[in-house]
Amino acid sequence: MTAVDLGLPSLGGLDLVPTDDAPQKAKDFKSDQEVRWCPGCGDYVVLNAMQSFLPSLGLKRENIVFISGIGCSSRFPYYMNTYGMHSIHGRAPAIATGLAVSRPDLSVWVVTGDGDALSIGGNHLIHALRRNVNLKILLFNNRIYGLTKGQYSPTSETGKLTKSTPMGSLDHPFNPLSLAIGAEATFVARTLDNDRAQLTSILTAAAQHRGSALVEIYQNCPIFNDGAFDVLKEPGEKEQRLIPLEEGKPIRFGPESEFGVVRTDFGGFEVAKVSEVGEDRVVVHDPTINDPSYAFALSRLSTQDLAHTVTGVYRNVQRPTYDDQARQQVAAAAETKPPNLQALLNGNDTWTVG
Amino acid sequence: MRERDHQSMSTSVNGGGRATQVTKLDRVVIRFAGDSGDGMQLTGDRFTSEAAAFGNDLATLPNFPAEIRAPAGTLPGVSSFQIHFADYDILTPGDRPDVLVAMNPAALKANIGELPVGGMLIVNTDEFSKRNLTKVGYDADPLEDDSLSNFQVHRVAMATLTQGALADTGLSKKDAERCKNMFALGLLSWMYHRPSEGTERFLREKFARKPDIAEANILAFRAGWNYGETTEAFAVTYEVPPAEFPPGTYRQITGNAALAYGIVAAGQCSKLPVLLGAYPITPASDILHELSKHKNFGITTVQAEDEIAGIGAALGASYGGSLGVTTTSGPGIALKSETIGLAVMAELPLLIIDVQRGGPSTGLPTKTEQADLLLAMFGRNGESPVPIVAPNSPGDCFDAVIDATRIALKYRTPVMLLSDGAIANGSEPWLIPRAENLPDLSVTFASEPNALDGSDEHWPYVRDTETLAREWAIPGTPGLQHRIGGLEKADGKGSISYDPDNHDRMVRLRQAKIDGIDVPDLVVEDPSGDARVLVLGWGSSYGPIGAGCRRVRAEGMAIAQAHLRHLNPFPANLGEVLNRYDRVVVPEMNMGQLALLLRGKYLVDVRSYTKVAGLPFKAEELQHVFTEHVEGVRA
Ligand code: SF4
Numbered sequence: 010m011t012a013v014d015l016g017l018p019s020l021g022g023l024d025l026v027p028t029d030d031a032p033q034k035a036k037d038f039k040s041d042q043e044v045r046w047c048p049g050c051g052d053y054v055v056l057n058a059m060q061s062f063l064p065s066l067g068l069k070r071e072n073i074v075f076i077s078g079i080g081c082s083s084r085f086p087y088y089m090n091t092y093g094m095h096s097i098h099g100r101a102p103a104i105a106t107g108l109a110v111s112r113p114d115l116s117v118w119v120v121t122g123d124g125d126a127l128s129i130g131g132n133h134l135i136h137a138l139r140r141n142v143n144l145k146i147l148l149f150n151n152r153i154y155g156l157t158k159g160q161y162s163p164t165s166e167t168g169k170l171t172k173s174t175p176m177g178s179l180d181h182p183f184n185p186l187s188l189a190i191g192a193e194a195t196f197v198a199r200t201l202d203n204d205r206a207q208l209t210s211i212l213t214a215a216a217q218h219r220g221s222a223l224v225e226i227y228q229n230c231p232i233f234n235d236g237a238f239d240v241l242k243e244p245g246e247k248e249q250r251l252i253p254l255e256e257g258k259p260i261r262f263g264p265e266s267e268f269g270v271v272r273t274d275f276g277g278f279e280v281a282k283v284s285e286v287g288e289d290r291v292v293v294h295d296p297t298i299n300d301p302s303y304a305f306a307l308s309r310l311s312t313q314d315l316a317h318t319v320t321g322v323y324r325n326v327q328r329p330t331y332d333d334q335a336r337q338q339v340a341a342a343a344e345t346k347p348p349n350l351q352a353l354l355n356g357n358d359t360w361t362v363g
Numbered sequence: 364m365r366e367r368d369h370q371s372m373s374t375s376v377n378g379g380g381r382a383t384q385v386t387k388l389d390r391v392v393i394r395f396a397g398d399s400g401d402g403m404q405l406t407g408d409r410f411t412s413e414a415a416a417f418g419n420d421l422a423t424l425p426n427f428p429a430e431i432r433a434p435a436g437t438l439p440g441v442s443s444f445q446i447h448f449a450d451y452d453i454l455t456p457g458d459r460p461d462v463l464v465a466m467n468p469a470a471l472k473a474n475i476g477e478l479p480v481g482g483m484l485i486v487n488t489d490e491f492s493k494r495n496l497t498k499v500g501y502d503a504d505p506l507e508d509d510s511l512s513n514f515q516v517h518r519v520a521m522a523t524l525t526q527g528a529l530a531d532t533g534l535s536k537k538d539a540e541r542c543k544n545m546f547a548l549g550l551l552s553w554m555y556h557r558p559s560e561g562t563e564r565f566l567r568e569k570f571a572r573k574p575d576i577a578e579a580n581i582l583a584f585r586a587g588w589n590y591g592e593t594t595e596a597f598a599v600t601y602e603v604p605p606a607e608f609p610p611g612t613y614r615q616i617t618g619n620a621a622l623a624y625g626i627v628a629a630g631q632c633s634k635l636p637v638l639l640g641a642y643p644i645t646p647a648s649d650i651l652h653e654l655s656k657h658k659n660f661g662i663t664t665v666q667a668e669d670e671i672a673g674i675g676a677a678l679g680a681s682y683g684g685s686l687g688v689t690t691t692s693g694p695g696i697a698l699k700s701e702t703i704g705l706a707v708m709a710e711l712p713l714l715i716i717d718v719q720r721g722g723p724s725t726g727l728p729t730k731t732e733q734a735d736l737l738l739a740m741f742g743r744n745g746e747s748p749v750p751i752v753a754p755n756s757p758g759d760c761f762d763a764v765i766d767a768t769r770i771a772l773k774y775r776t777p778v779m780l781l782s783d784g785a786i787a788n789g790s791e792p793w794l795i796p797r798a799e800n801l802p803d804l805s806v807t808f809a810s811e812p813n814a815l816d817g818s819d820e821h822w823p824y825v826r827d828t829e830t831l832a833r834e835w836a837i838p839g840t841p842g843l844q845h846r847i848g849g850l851e852k853a854d855g856k857g858s859i860s861y862d863p864d865n866h867d868r869m870v871r872l873r874q875a876k877i878d879g880i881d882v883p884d885l886v887v888e889d890p891s892g893d894a895r896v897l898v899l900g901w902g903s904s905y906g907p908i909g910a911g912c913r914r915v916r917a918e919g920m921a922i923a924q925a926h927l928r929h930l931n932p933f934p935a936n937l938g939e940v941l942n943r944y945d946r947v948v949v950p951e952m953n954m955g956q957l958a959l960l961l962r963g964k965y966l967v968d969v970r971s972y973t974k975v976a977g978l979p980f981k982a983e984e985l986q987h988v989f990t991e992h993v994e995g996v997r998a
Contacts, residue, residue: 040844040846042846042858042859069839069841070844071839071840071841071842071843071844072838072839074838076679077848079849086846086848087846087848087859090844091844092838092839092844092845092846093845093846093847093848094682094709094846094847094848095846095847095848095849095850096675096705096848096849097701097702097704097705097849098701100671100672100675100701100702103640103667103668103671103672103675103676103679104675104676104679104682105679106665106667106672106675106676106679107638107640107665107676107677107678107679107680107681107682107683107685107687108680108682108683108838109679110638110663110665110676110680111636111638111663111679111680111683111684111685112683112838112839114839115683115838115839132668132669132672133668133671133672133675136667136668136672335663335665336663338658339658339659339661339662339663342657342658342659343658343659343660343661345659346659347659348631348659348660348661350627350628350631350660350798351797351798353624353627353657353660354624354628354795354796354798355612355614355795356614358415358416358561358614358615359612359613359614359795360415360416360612360613360614361611361612361613362418362607362608362609362610362612362613363608363609363610363611
């Protein structure tokens with residue numbers, strides 16, 4: 010077996026997508042469908058943020074596609090005045106892969122949830138990430154099954170009392186970002202539904218990344234899991250718990266920035282009081298570190314009890330994308346051997362009668 | 364016993380100077396059998412190419428274990444390849460071998476039961492050690508006692524003779540021994556007056572990087588040839604003259620290769636890029652292998668993480684305006700069902716190829732069966748009609764793909780193509796189509812808003828009044844932004860709709876679209892015009908059914924044959940055809956799935972004949988079944 014090195018991508022995430030010179034507004038991205046999420050659902054915030062953010066990309070609207078699976082958040086495509094497909098449970102990354110491979114001129118977004126992406130569709134998610142298909146995957150994590158009315162999900166905290174677990178859930182939850190980084194995703198980020206500024210800046214970075222981008226969005230489900238992320242939103246609490254990442258800056262947090270992230274003896278990260286360990290030991294964030302252990306160690310700081318939660322862009326590295334390479338092979342094959350159907354059908358061994 | 368039975372004899376002098384008698388035959392069935400490691404498939408393939416080059420009609424049946432290397436020398440490890448070649452058009456790989464080549468005791472034991480009395484047996488004696496005999500349960504050496512006295516037995520020490528012939532090559536004894544299959548091929552090629560240049564050229568190409576191995580194989584091949592020519596062991600050689608074919612250029616082709624070429628051609632005829640999403644599965648993987656070699660035709664092959672992702676990628680590509688294709692076998696269809704349902708709902712073109720194998724579950728991966736018909740027909744939740752197309756022979760796979768693609772593109776629907784293991788690996792001469800004569804399958808994508816209320820919107824579920832197909836508006840088309848998906852949609856506009864009347868209407872529209880697909884009328888073959896019994900089949904049983912009917916007719920009885928290419932929708936004249944006959948017999952390699960459909964739809968009490976043995980029907984077996992029915996109607 011010989012491998013062909015196709016080099017690193019020289020393109021940005023949107024470089025092959027045609028742009029629109031006419032100025033766009035958020036309302037251009039609103040479809041005529043009535044939005045039917047429950048009042049107060051975190052999905053509204055993300056939808057609004059997306060509709061407000063897309064004009065900044067200046068892409069032709071018809072070259073944007075949203076593909077979703079099944080779940081509350083997967084209704085998203087219906088509300089976007091772009092192309093869209095509301096597909097089947099868990100399979101959106103697979104369908105989006107086929108579309109992205111065959112259509113380099115499209116900006117393809119996958120909208121999924123914790124059940125859709127991590128339970129029934131777990132396989133497709135990790136494979137899309139490892140292949141590094143040029144897809145932007147938005148994972149709405151509300152730590153519950155909303156559409157089926159309140160069963161625990163693969164991100165629910167252990168011991169959760171739900172309709173299907175009256176004595177408490179037994180499953181250990183996924184840390185979605187650890188999973189994505191384990192699959193060697195090239196772009197991994199987390200944000201909260203209420204942090205519009207961070208959400209928008211992450212969406213921008215994800216869109217411009219060439220390759221798979223996984224963006225986890227903590228999203229409140231007021232009906233079945235209300236307040237799941239309140240501790241990350243309440244003043245006084247959130248400062249103790251949220252660890253925001255900024256490229257090139259020391260990773261510090263706390264009401265007075267008194268905490269910092271430092272290396273442990275085992276190569277992982279832990280939280281320490283900067284005054285006790287000294288400023289020099291605080292890790293300076295670099296999402297471009299190729300070795301996934303760095304981002305993985307960051308992801309381990311987030312625990313299921315939300316004692317700490319790291320937000321921002323964990324990882325943003327370059328690796329050849331599956332779809333670019335697939336197209337390159339097709340183009341190279343056509344160049345070295347122009348298609349000749351009759352020659353193919355004839356093959357090498359023919360005989361003629363009459 | 365034979366489809367036709369006549370032979371003539373003449374005596375001639377062979378090149379070796381020894382007088383051998385030459386017997387002219389119209390047809391011969393040879394089965395090469397050995398251990399999985401003995402290269403029997405390659406040997407069979409080569410003999411097939413020789414027969415094709417010589418101009419015989421032919422049909423082949425490879426038969427091999429699912430394990431890559433079952434324990435050497437055991438019964439489960441036996442691999443065989445049967446070829447039927449003739450001077451007239453034949454329909455099957457033959458019921459039973461006239462000649463059995465057995466490379467070891469296991470191959471002998473597994474196959475001798477099918478050699479008719481008087482048949483020729485050529486045995487490689489080198490493998491008949493006590494240990495190997497015991498391994499397969501022979502208490503005594505069958506070559507020593509009289510248990511083979513009903514056959515013409517030729518004992519040949521193939522391994523020893525091959526090693527002797529290769530003594531000067533410097534090859535290790537083990538490597539030399541591995542060439543014994545080419546010795547066998549050489550011997551049989553001599554015996555049947557086959558051309559040998561092709562095989563020598565093939566070996567040189569196959570082992571281009573290892574010229575010493577190429578030479579060794581060629582030496583072994585020649586040694587086998589010379590062994591036949593110079594020893595006194597074989598008094599008779601045989602000639603099977605070329606068959607008469609309609610004029611044209613021919614090649615030999617397997618079903619899987621024909622499917623792959625069909626997909627390439629479908630892409631060219633429709634001027635669409637092709638995306639194949641597939642997961643490796645026996646016996647369909649060769650289609651993926653073959654297509655991945657033809658990327659120059661604008662073909663992308665995605666080897667997906669599982670069956671579901673395979674069809675998902677294909678559907679995603681179809682949504683984007685490619686010809687999406689997925690290939691698999693029964694267990695894969697089970698996994699793909701939900702996505703097929705989505706394609707039905709989204710009304711997007713998609714080609715789904717099921718190379719059926721023995722089931723249920725993992726079943727018999729390398730054996731054939733026709734038991735996925737009802738799965739294809741009904742194997743989804745809800746009312747989810749899917750057109751079904753079935754090829755009837757290896758070469759016919761090409762035409763079936765073109766036809767299935769035509770339906771998928773014209774009616775915007777997933778189409779199921781049902782091949783099977785016998786067609787997939789079997790081969791036959793194929794009249795190569797002229798590329799310029801292939802149909803134009805080009806499509807028109809939507810470019811203008813089509814809203815029925817006159818607005819400037821695209822309504823995804825507005826239908827063509829004739830075909831009931833919706834428009835194919837692909838992403839990237841300005842102004843036609845729309846959303847589709849698995850939820851029920853309002854007729855026309857395509858918004859989500861839970862309205863009861865709308866759902867009822869949409870279910871009926873989807874059904875009416877499939878029911879209205881234009882498929883040609885069923886053609887009945889009844890040479891005498893007097894038949895009162897009709898045999899109706901589908902898929903790969905075409906050959907055995909045809910051969911069975913010929914035999915019945917040769918006995919002076921009338922019988923009609925018809926074969927369904929389209930199983931959904933059925934041809935419009937099918938009901939009328941069924942009612943024309945006193946009795947309709949339906950042979951199937953399942954428990955009567957087509958029979959069930961026919962009874963349900965046409966209220967005709969068809970007679971089902973079923974066998975689910977993992978092997979094609981035999982012509983003789985069907986002859987008896989058909990004869991009974993013909994006599995039953997007379998009585
Ligand atoms: S159930 Fe929860 S997640 Fe679903 S729409 Fe209602 S609030 Fe949102």
